[in-house]
Every structure is written in structure tokens, then in C-alpha cells.
Amino acid sequence: MTDYHDATASARPSLEEAIEVLCVDDDPDYLELIEASLSEHDDLSIRTETVSSAALDAVDQVDCVVSDYDMPGMDGLGLHTEVRKRSPTLPFVLFTGSTQEELAERFPDDIWTEFLRKDDPKTAMPILAGRIRRLVDHHRTLQAANRSLTAIEAARDGIAVVGPDGTITFANRVFASRLGLEPDDLAGRPWQTCFPDDEVERLESTAIETVRDNWQWTGGCRYASDDGAEFTAQTRVTGLDDGSLVFCLTESDD
Known part of the structure; x- marks a missing residue:
């Protein structure tokens, strides 16, 4: 026997909480552009940091990290490595002017990490917002499912x-x-x-x-x-x- 039940009303994880995003870029002007563009979305709450090492202090308080690659001191992939030590599944978007081919040997094989070229801000910013939402929604859903399954x-x-x-x-x-x-x-x-x-x-x-x-x-x-x-x-x-x-x-x- 096979039954079909409407699952829309079933208990599901709430994905409507604001998404806390940490944006890291050593260029203050571009960081301001990112903040202004993402802040247009009501579900995204943005905080910024120009120094990658200082950004690590905020990792435990955010849902996603968006980072440039080419930065003085610790670059974006170095920041990614440090973030993974603290939070192995925290969504991370490497948002950079470099090509993925240039970073191929270092870019992690990690479902919680995505690459996005900066390109034209009018095109790139909506895509960035979508990537953040998708990664965070998946992460929250899996966390909620795992909590339920643990019980x-x-x-x-x-x-x-x-x-x-x-x-x-x-x-x-x-x-x-x-x-x-x-x-x-x-x-x-x-x-x-x-x-x-x-x-x-x-x-x-x-x-x-x-x-x-x-x-x-x-x-x-x-x-x-x-x-x-x-x-x-x-x-x-x-x-x-x-x-x-x-x-x-x-x-x-x-």
C-alpha cells in the first residue's frame, strides 16, 4: 500500500532567520560596495572586516563568510584554512578577481565552500546573495535534521x-x-x-x-x-x- 500526504505543513527547520554574513576585503571602498549591495536584501545582515586575521574573532557569530583572495598577510585561502579549524562546515564564499584556474591547486574540495568572480558588481552582487542564501539554507536544514536525528x-x-x-x-x-x-x-x-x-x-x-x-x-x-x-x-x-x-x-x- 502506498500513501501520499501533503508534506508542506509538516514540521521543517525554520530558514527565515536573518543570515549573518561576515565580509572580508582589504579594499575599504569595495567592502563598502559589498555591504551596501547585500544590505538591500532584508534577510542579510552584514558585518565587515578589512583584516583577515581580525575576522577570525567573529567566525563563531556568523552564518557565512565572504572573503577576497588577494589580501596582505593572510590571503583568502589562508583565512579559509583557519575558519575550517574552528568551524568545519561554516559556509564560505571566496569572492575574488582571480580566476579559479589560478587557484586550482589550492582551492578546497569542500561542499561548504564556493568560488565567485567579482566581475561587474551589477551582475556579481545578486549572484553572491543567492550563493549565500543557498549555502546557509542547506547548512541550517542539515543542522536541524541532524539535531532531530540525534534525538x-x-x-x-x-x-x-x-x-x-x-x-x-x-x-x-x-x-x-x-x-x-x-x-x-x-x-x-x-x-x-x-x-x-x-x-x-x-x-x-x-x-x-x-x-x-x-x-x-x-x-x-x-x-x-x-x-x-x-x-x-x-x-x-x-x-x-x-x-x-x-x-x-x-x-x-x-
Whole structure:
């Protein structure tokens, strides 16, 4: 049996709080331009700093860092390294006149870090605002989901969170054990590896499409454990605001 429920009214993380943004640039005039442009957006609260080392004192108080690259003393990537020591997942936008090719060897492979050329301010500033919102919304959603999932880690339901890229970002012990794995074994795997191929096709055409339309999907699913054995479980699939999915394995019948 498959049920479809409107998920719009379901409890979801609030993403409407003002976004605190720290902008770092050694050029005071350009920093003033960034502040003036971003401050036009009601949901963005801007603070500025011309010295990258001094900016580190404010990292714990903001939702996102926007930094120039070419600065005296500590450059933008040096600042990024120091920020990551304090906050491994804090959204960070390197906003610079340099090209990404010029920084390729040093630029981090990090989903919480993005690159944006300064270019024409009329074009670049709206894009910058959008990048900040997207990174912060994703970060807040994942934090809220992780807090909720931590609270139910000991519950009987199996829970797995799938990020917007289709890979599992969190699985509780119940979910992992049903597949013959540890939670860390599932991290980074595509969600499709948990199901037989024909079940993946069915889920993509039914459950995933339903969730994309802001509905919750409930139905029986065939899972494939790590040793190749299959089992059937009643499952709920729900979407989060950033495109993530939550699989909740509620009942099983071998």
C-alpha cells in the first residue's frame, strides 16, 4: 500500500532567520560596495572586516563568510584554512578577481565552500546573495535534521538522510544494521545502493517524484543488504527544503 500526504505543513527547520554574513576585503571602498549591495536584501545582515586575521574573532557569530583572495598577510585561502579549524562546515564564499584556474591547486574540495568572480558588481552582487542564501539554507536544514536525528538515534525506526547530491549524509544505527552495515559505512554512498535495481527505478518514478511535489510518500520497499539478501520494509520518504530526502524505515518483514 502506498500513501501520499501533503508534506508542506509538516514540521521543517525554520530558514527565515536573518543570515549573518561576515565580509572580508582589504579594499575599504569595495567592502563598502559589498555591504551596501547585500544590505538591500532584508534577510542579510552584514558585518565587515578589512583584516583577515581580525575576522577570525567573529567566525563563531556568523552564518557565512565572504572573503577576497588577494589580501596582505593572510590571503583568502589562508583565512579559509583557519575558519575550517574552528568551524568545519561554516559556509564560505571566496569572492575574488582571480580566476579559479589560478587557484586550482589550492582551492578546497569542500561542499561548504564556493568560488565567485567579482566581475561587474551589477551582475556579481545578486549572484553572491543567492550563493549565500543557498549555502546557509542547506547548512541550517542539515543542522536541524541532524539535531532531530540525534534525538531519535535510539528509536526503533531506521532513519537515513540523503543530501541534494543523492548521497547519504546520515544514517542511524537501526537503518545501517538492517543493511548489515555500520552508520559510517553508508556515509557518502548513493541512496540507490540500498535497493535492488528494479526497486530503484520504481522509487525514482513514484516516491521521489511525489516528494518533489511537496508530498510525503509511504509504501513498502524492497531493500538489499550488504551481503545481497533482500528484505521488505514499510518506508516513509519526506523532502527537506534544500532538496534533501529523509528515508524512515518503520516496519520490516523478512
